[in-house]
Amino acid sequence: MRETPQRAWWSMSxxxxxxxxxxxxxxxxxxxxxxxxxxxxxxxxALVPSELAHGMVWQLLTFQFLHGxxxxxILNCAMLYMFGRPVEEALGRGRFxxxxxxxGALGGxxxxxxxxxxxGHFFPEAAVLGASAGVFALIAAFAALNWETQITTLVAFILxxxxxxxxxxxxxxxxxxxxxxxxxxxxxxxAHLGGILGGLAYIHFVFKSDRDLFPWTRFRxxxxxxxxxxxxxxxRRAWQRVRAAIPDDLPPAEFITREVDPxxxxxxxxxxxxxxxxxxxxxxxxRAKMSRK
Numbered sequence: 289m290r291e292t293p294q295r296a297w298w299s300m301s302x303x304x305x306x307x308x309x310x311x312x313x314x315x316x317x318x319x320x321x322x323x324x325x326x327x328x329x330x331x332x333x334a335l336v337p338s339e340l341a342h343g344m345v346w347q348l349l350t351f352q353f354l355h356g357x358x359x360x361x362i363l364n365c366a367m368l369y370m371f372g373r374p375v376e377e378a379l380g381r382g383r384f385x386x387x388x389x390x391x392g393a394l395g396g397x398x399x400x401x402x403x404x405x406x407x408g409h410f411f412p413e414a415a416v417l418g419a420s421a422g423v424f425a426l427i428a429a430f431a432a433l434n435w436e437t438q439i440t441t442l443v444a445f446i447l448x449x450x451x452x453x454x455x456x457x458x459x460x461x462x463x464x465x466x467x468x469x470x471x472x473x474x475x476x477x478x479a480h481l482g483g484i485l486g487g488l489a490y491i492h493f494v495f496k497s498d499r500d501l502f503p504w505t506r507f508r509x510x511x512x513x514x515x516x517x518x519x520x521x522x523x524r525r526a527w528q529r530v531r532a533a534i535p536d537d538l539p540p541a542e543f544i545t546r547e548v549d550p551x552x553x554x555x556x557x558x559x560x561x562x563x564x565x566x567x568x569x570x571x572x573x574x575r576a577k578m579s580r581k
Contacts, residue, residue, distance in 0.1 A: 300381045301372030304388070305365045308419055311353040312361045334415040335396045337403035348393040354417040364419040371426040378433050379495060380559030387429065387494075388422045391486030395421025398482030402468075410471045411478065421479040424460055425487030431456040432491040460484050548574045 332344060335351035355361040376384040396416060403411040434453040441449055441456070461484060467477030551567045563571075 299373060299376055300385050301369060301376050304372065304385075304419075305369055308353055308355065308361060308365055308368075312355050312358075315354060334417055335400065336413070336415050337400040338413055340396075340400050341404065348396045349389065351396055351416055352389065352392040352419050352422055355419070356417050360418055364423050367423045368419060368426065371423070371430045375426050375429050375433065378559060379429075380557060380562070382557070383495065383559065387487065387490040388426060391425030391483045391490065392419065392422030394486035395424070395476075395479035395482035398485075399476045399479035402478045410468065412471075416476045416479060418476075420476070421483035421486075424464070424480045424483035425490075427460060428457050428484045428487035429491050432488055457484065457488070544574060 332339060333347065333350040334354055335347040336344075340347055355364065372384070372388075375387075379387065399411075399416055399421075403413060407413065431453040437453045438450060439453050439456075441451070461481070464477045464481040464484065467473055467475055467480070470477075547570050551563065551570060554562060554567070
């Protein structure tokens with residue numbers, strides 16, 4: 289309700305896009321400006337399975353900000369910008385960043401485990417770079433949060449296709465599994481699969497939405513009639529208590545300052561899903577007061 293253009297522009301999604309661009313520029317500039325020894329040490333920020341096995345765990349974080357080419361950078365940043373903003377709006381900045389980095393780290397770990405268990409042709413000992421694992425996690429999280437929503441996406445950035453958001457997960461998983469069978473692709477598809485699993489696990493087990501995440505709950509047996517009546521009665525009583533708890537005798541300006549501003553700060557810090565029923569009713573009351581002015 290009061291977000292400024294500057295605040296919207298510098299979302300965490302934008303910050304991550306800028307960091308990726310800055311890191312890529314550093315990749316191109318720094319090697320020619322530093323001594324050879326430091327240049328060799330800087331190679332350890334990419335994810336190398338054998339080095340991870342020897343304790344270089346920071347690579348699970350640092351590899352997410354490196355890219356192998358300008359096209360690699362542009363594609364990842366474009367997807368991060370498109371899917372990151374709605375996911376960030378739903379989760380809030382802190383949880384969005386945590387989910388993105390943790391899912392990217394999980395993707396890197398899955399890629400490394402595959403290289404340890406099945407070394408050689410399909411999972412060679414090669415450095416892994418890029419934000420793709422985190423980006424795949426964002427797409428999966430977006431699909432999970434908007435399960436039945438119709439969206440239009442561009443296949444290969446050219447062909448528009450309309451589908452329900454949940455089918456993005458199917459497409460992602462198929463691409464990752466088929467890619468893992470192509471040893472010549474040079475792409476860490478196992479990291480993509482790990483990112484997908486990380487994004488879905490975070491939404492399902494950590495993030496608590498106001499509605500069922502997956503629609504299988506509708507197939508459960510319905511409660512008996514008496515239980516339904518009792519639940520409705522309890523809900524009505526709770527509704528009446530919430531309405532009574534909302535101060536309605538304050539002037540609009542004081543009502544906004546005392547009741548609404550702290551709620552807006554909470555939305556900014558933790559996302560709209562963190563609101564209680566009383567806080568949601570206060571926002572509705574504020575909207576009614578503003579419309580009467």
